[in-house]
Amino acid sequence: MQFAREEARKYQIDADFVQETALPAFEIRRVAGRLVIAAPTPLETLYGVYECAEHFGGYTFFEPGRDRFDASRRVSPCAANLPDETLVPARLPLLKRRGFIQEFPFNEETPALFDWMAKNKLNYLLVWMKYYDELSEDLKHAAAVRGIEIESGHHNFDYWIPGKAYGKTHPEFFAEINGKRISPSGNAELLLSEQLCTTNPELRAEIARRMLEYCEAHPEVKTISLVPNDGFGWCECENCSKFYDKNKKGDFYSLSEHVYKADRIYHDMVRDIAARVNRIRPDLQITMVAYINYCAPSEGFTLNPGMAVHFAPYWRCINHEISDPECPINSHYADDLRKWCAAKRGGEVNVYEYYMGVNFYLSLPMIHFHEMFHELQWYNKIGVDGILTQFHIPHWSVYGLNYYLMGKAARGESETEAIASIFGRLFGADAVQALDFYRNIKKLLLTMGKCHIPYPYSLFRRTKLADYRSLLAQARALSESNPQDRFRRELVIWMEYLCRFKTFFDQMHARTATVEDAHHLLEWIHSHHDTHVFVQNRFDSYFQAIEEDLRTGHEWLHFNIDWEDDYIRRHVSLLK
Numbered sequence: 001m002q003f004a005r006e007e008a009r010k011y012q013i014d015a016d017f018v019q020e021t022a023l024p025a026f027e028i029r030r031v032a033g034r035l036v037i038a039a040p041t042p043l044e045t046l047y048g049v050y051e052c053a054e055h056f057g058g059y060t061f062f063e064p065g066r067d068r069f070d071a072s073r074r075v076s077p078c079a080a081n082l083p084d085e086t087l088v089p090a091r092l093p094l095l096k097r098r099g100f101i102q103e104f105p106f107n108e109e110t111p112a113l114f115d116w117m118a119k120n121k122l123n124y125l126l127v128w129m130k131y132y133d134e135l136s137e138d139l140k141h142a143a144a145v146r147g148i149e150i151e152s153g154h155h156n157f158d159y160w161i162p163g164k165a166y167g168k169t170h171p172e173f174f175a176e177i178n179g180k181r182i183s184p185s186g187n188a189e190l191l192l193s194e195q196l197c198t199t200n201p202e203l204r205a206e207i208a209r210r211m212l213e214y215c216e217a218h219p220e221v222k223t224i225s226l227v228p229n230d231g232f233g234w235c236e237c238e239n240c241s242k243f244y245d246k247n248k249k250g251d252f253y254s255l256s257e258h259v260y261k262a263d264r265i266y267h268d269m270v271r272d273i274a275a276r277v278n279r280i281r282p283d284l285q286i287t288m289v290a291y292i293n294y295c296a297p298s299e300g301f302t303l304n305p306g307m308a309v310h311f312a313p314y315w316r317c318i319n320h321e322i323s324d325p326e327c328p329i330n331s332h333y334a335d336d337l338r339k340w341c342a343a344k345r346g347g348e349v350n351v352y353e354y355y356m357g358v359n360f361y362l363s364l365p366m367i368h369f370h371e372m373f374h375e376l377q378w379y380n381k382i383g384v385d386g387i388l389t390q391f392h393i394p395h396w397s398v399y400g401l402n403y404y405l406m407g408k409a410a411r412g413e414s415e416t417e418a419i420a421s422i423f424g425r426l427f428g429a430d431a432v433q434a435l436d437f438y439r440n441i442k443k444l445l446l447t448m449g450k451c452h453i454p455y456p457y458s459l460f461r462r463t464k465l466a467d468y469r470s471l472l473a474q475a476r477a478l479s480e481s482n483p484q485d486r487f488r489r490e491l492v493i494w495m496e497y498l499c500r501f502k503t504f505f506d507q508m509h510a511r512t513a514t515v516e517d518a519h520h521l522l523e524w525i526h527s528h529h530d531t532h533v534f535v536q537n538r539f540d541s542y543f544q545a546i547e548e549d550l551r552t553g554h555e556w557l558h559f560n561i562d563w564e565d566d567y568i569r570r571h572v573s574l575l576k
C-alpha cells in the first residue's frame with residue numbers, strides 16, 4: 001500500500017484508500033466530499049491511483065517515460081456539496097494476465113517500461129532467461145511493487161541443456177538427424193533448428209533437476225518455460241521417431257507444411273517434466289508454446305494445474321479478426337485456440353500476439369484498435385486467461401496505440417470510449433482529423449486484398465506510391481496544426497518512411513535498385529534514431545538480406561529463408 005501512497009502524492013491524488021476484498025477490482029467513489037479508492041488488493045489500489053491521475057488529474061500515460069500532462073484536463077471530482085456517488089465502478093478484468101513479451105535485453109528504458117505497464121494495468125512480462133539473469137535486484141523490486149510477474153523463459157532448450165556444457169559429456173542428449181547426433185553450435189543467437197533428444201529419460205530428469213535448482217536460486221521466479229529452440233530439427237532417433245507419423249505434416253496456415261508434426265513428442269516431454277517439477281514444487285508454473293508444427297494440443301493432452309500454454313498465431317492475417325471464419329489462415333488458429341481451451345484442466349491459456357506485425361514487419365502499418373477489443377472479448381468468451389504481445393519502445397509512435405488500447409481492452413473497458421478518449425487526449429481539437437488519418441491507413445490495408453500477412457512484400461506489392469503520398473500529406477496537415485507535438489512530427493516521419501520504402505521496393509522489383517539505393521534508405525532510417533519510429537537493429541539485419549539479393553540477383557521476397565519465401569509465393573496465389 002505504501003507504494004500506492006507514494007504514487008498518489010506524486011500525481012497529486014488526494015484520496016482515501018479502503019480495502020474491500022469482495023470487490024473484483026478497484027472502485028473510485030465520492031464519499032462525504034472525499035475521493036475514495038476502494039480495492040481488494042494493494043495492486044488494485046495502485047491501479048486506482050493511476051486511474052484517478054488519468055481521469056481527473058490531467059495525465060495521459062500513453063508512452064513509457066513520456067507521461068503527458070494537460071492542466072486543462074484537470075477536474076475536481078469532489079467540488080463542494082456534491083452527493084456521494086460511484087465515479088468509476090469496479091469492473092472484473094476481461095483477462096487475468098495482461099502483458100508484454102520482451103525479446104531483447106533489459107536496458108536503460110526498463111524502469112520506464114515497468115512504470116508504464118503498471119499505469120496501464122499490465123501485470124505480466126515474458127523474457128528470455130539469459131536476459132532475466134541480467135536483471136538487477138533493484139529492477140526486480142521495481143517490477144514487484146508494480147505487480148508485474150516476470151516469467152523467465154521463452155525459447156530455452158539451450159538454456160536448460162547448453163551445448164557447451166553437455167555437448168561433450170552427453171552427446172546423446174542432442175537430436176539425431178540422418179542417423180547422426182548433431183553437435184550443438186552453442187550460438188545462442190542463432191539456434192535455428194537445433195533440438196534435443198527429448199524422449200531420453202535422463203535428459204528429462206536433468207531438465208527437471210535444473211529447473212528446480214534454478215527456482216531455488218531465484219525464489220522470486222514462479223513461472224518458467226520449457227520451450228524448444230526456435231525453428232525445427234526435432235530428433236529422429238528410434239525412440240523419438242515413435243512420436244511422429246512421417247505422413248502427417250504440419251499445416252499451411254502455421255508455416256509447417258514442409259515438416260512433420262512435433263506436437264506429440266513435445267507435449268509428451270512437457271507433461272512428464274512439468275509433473276516431475278510440480279510433484280516437488282506445486283507452486284511453480286511451467287509454460288509451453290504452441291505454434292508452427294506444434295500448434296494444437298495433441299490427442300489426449302491436458303493442461304493441468306501448474307501448466308500454461310502461450311499460443312502464438314504466427315504470421316496470422318491482420319486484415320481479418322482472429323475468429324473470422326472467412327479467413328483461411330486465422331480460422332485455423334481460432335480452431336486450435338478453442339482446442340487449447342478445451343484441454344484446460346486447471347492450467348492456463350495465454351495468447352502470444354504480435355500487435356506490431358512481426359519482427360520483420362519493420363514499422364509498416366498495423367491498425368488494430370477495434371479488432372483488438374473484439375478479439376479480446378472473444379478470447380474471454382472461449383476461456384483464454386491472458387494476452388501478451390511482442391513490443392518495442394523504439395517504435396512506439398507506430399504501434400503504441402495498439403499497446404495502449406490492448407491494456408484498456410484487456411481490462412474490459414468500452415471500445416468506443418477508450419478509442420475516443422485517447423484520440424481526444426493525443427490530438428485535442430484535431431481528433432476527428434486524426435481518426436480520419438488512421439481510418440485511411442486501415443482502408444488501404446483492407447482494400448488491397450482480403451488477407452494480409454504482415455511482411456513488407458504483402459503490403460507493397462498490392463499498394464501504390466500515391467496511396468502513401470496522400471497519407472503523408474494528411475500527416476503533415478496534422479503536424480502543422482500543432483508543430484510542437486513530437487508524436488505528430490513522428491507520424492510525418494513514419495509516412496515519409498513508407499513513401500521511401502515503397503519507392504525502393506518498386507525499384508527492387510523493376511530490377512533498377514542499386515546497393516547505393518539500399519544504403520541511402522538505411523542511412524535515412526538511421527538518421528532518425530532519436531525518434532520512436534524505428535527499431536534500428538531490425539533494419540540493419542533486414543538490409544543485409546536485401547544487399548545480398550542485390551549482389552546475387554536472388555529475388556527479394558523477404559529475408560532470404562527459402563522455406564519462408566516458398567510460403568510467401570503460396571500466399572500470393574492463395575490469398576488473392
Ligand SMILES: [Zn+2]
Pocket residue numbers: 175176196197198199200235236237238239240241
Ligand atoms: Zn531422440
Ligand SMILES: [Zn+2]
Pocket residue numbers: 317318319320326327328329330450451452
Ligand atoms: Zn485473412
